[in-house]
Amino acid sequence: MNCELCATKGETLLWRGQHCRVILVHDTDYPGFCRVIWNDHIKEMTDLPAQMRTELMNTVFAVESAVRDVMQPEKINLASLGNMVPHLHWHVIPRYIDDKNFPNPIWAAPLRNTRASNISDIHKYLSASIFEKLNS
Amino acid sequence: MNCELCATKGETLLWRGQHCRVILVHDTDYPGFCRVIWNDHIKEMTDLPAQMRTELMNTVFAVESAVRDVMQPEKINLASLGNMVPHLHWHVIPRYIDDKNFPNPIWAAPLRNTRASNISDIHKYLSASIFEKLNS
Numbered sequence: 339m340n341c342e343l344c345a346t347k348g349e350t351l352l353w354r355g356q357h358c359r360v361i362l363v364h365d366t367d368y369p370g371f372c373r374v375i376w377n378d379h380i381k382e383m384t385d386l387p388a389q390m391r392t393e394l395m396n397t398v399f400a401v402e403s404a405v406r407d408v409m410q411p412e413k414i415n416l417a418s419l420g421n422m423v424p425h426l427h428w429h430v431i432p433r434y435i436d437d438k439n440f441p442n443p444i445w446a447a448p449l450r451n452t453r454a455s456n457i458s459d460i461h462k463y464l465s466a467s468i469f470e471k472l473n474s
Numbered sequence: 475m476n477c478e479l480c481a482t483k484g485e486t487l488l489w490r491g492q493h494c495r496v497i498l499v500h501d502t503d504y505p506g507f508c509r510v511i512w513n514d515h516i517k518e519m520t521d522l523p524a525q526m527r528t529e530l531m532n533t534v535f536a537v538e539s540a541v542r543d544v545m546q547p548e549k550i551n552l553a554s555l556g557n558m559v560p561h562l563h564w565h566v567i568p569r570y571i572d573d574k575n576f577p578n579p580i581w582a583a584p585l586r587n588t589r590a591s592n593i594s595d596i597h598k599y600l601s602a603s604i605f606e607k608l609n610s
Contacts, residue, residue: 381549382538382542382549382550383535383538383550383552384535384538384539384542384550388532388535391531391535392528392531395527395528395531396524399519399520399524399527402518402519402520403520406518406520412557413517413518413555413556413557413560414518414519414520415553415554415555415556415557416519416552416553416554416555417551417552417553417554417555417579418551418552418553419549419551419552419553419579420549420551421548421549421551421569421576421577421578421579422577424549433557440557441557441558442557442581443553443555443557443579443581445578445579445581445582446581446582447583
């Protein structure tokens with residue numbers, strides 16, 4: 339099995355817990371885009387015991403809260419798709435009124451061009467905020 | 475305020491609880507596509523108290539489980555976007571290997587044509603399965 343989410347190479351890790359981790363997605367169109375990845379190779383939420391589903395979602399919501407605090411987006415989009423990589427993960431996507439696709443989903447055809455955002459400092463603020471929400 | 479999710483007109487209701495409801499989406503490309511709608515006009519998951527987030531997600535997961543049982547899809551996609559209608563709702567989308575967009579998100583450009591599925595009987599089986607999971 340060759341799963342790109344079982345591997346962790348090249349990730350910008352923001353937070354790691356016992357069962358899942360949070361990484362920063364390097365997408366300059368969506369600064370602050372994070373991904374919450376379950377460590378084990380599980381396909382669907384309902385393949386997890388209920389208690390672990392709640393643990394994963396609490397991590398997703400902590401990330402949502404951190405992204406709202408740090409990035410002040412217009413809207414948060416949450417999605418768990420996994421059609422190509424059936425390894426449980428959640429996209430936490432900050433949306434901005436002038437982003438490439440707003441108000442359409444980020445997977446739709448682009449509506450406009452955007453300038454690449456500098457995301458080099460974001461990870462410090464996001465990881466501090468996520469840590470505060472999950473470890474305090 | 476004129477919110478189409480505050481209104482309930484024309485919905486095919488599958489289940490209604492104290493705080494949220496489940497409807498069948500009339501999309502013949504994705505038979506079994508359900509939507510879980512929070513009754514109050516709330517924008518983000520993190521605008522809800524933690525206990526209510528868990529209640530909503532437990533409903534989403536019951537619907538996921540029912541859709542898996544009844545429709546036997548290749549994959550489940552879960553998404554809460556709300557860019558156009560900022561009233562908290564979850565898409566529970568069964569994906570099939572030969573559906574219009576698989577393995578891409580349903581919001582991407584179509585990859586193939588599909589025959590319209592007959593969804594007239596689905597709501598009976600889905601509502602029975604959701605009821606069993608949430609009310610028993």
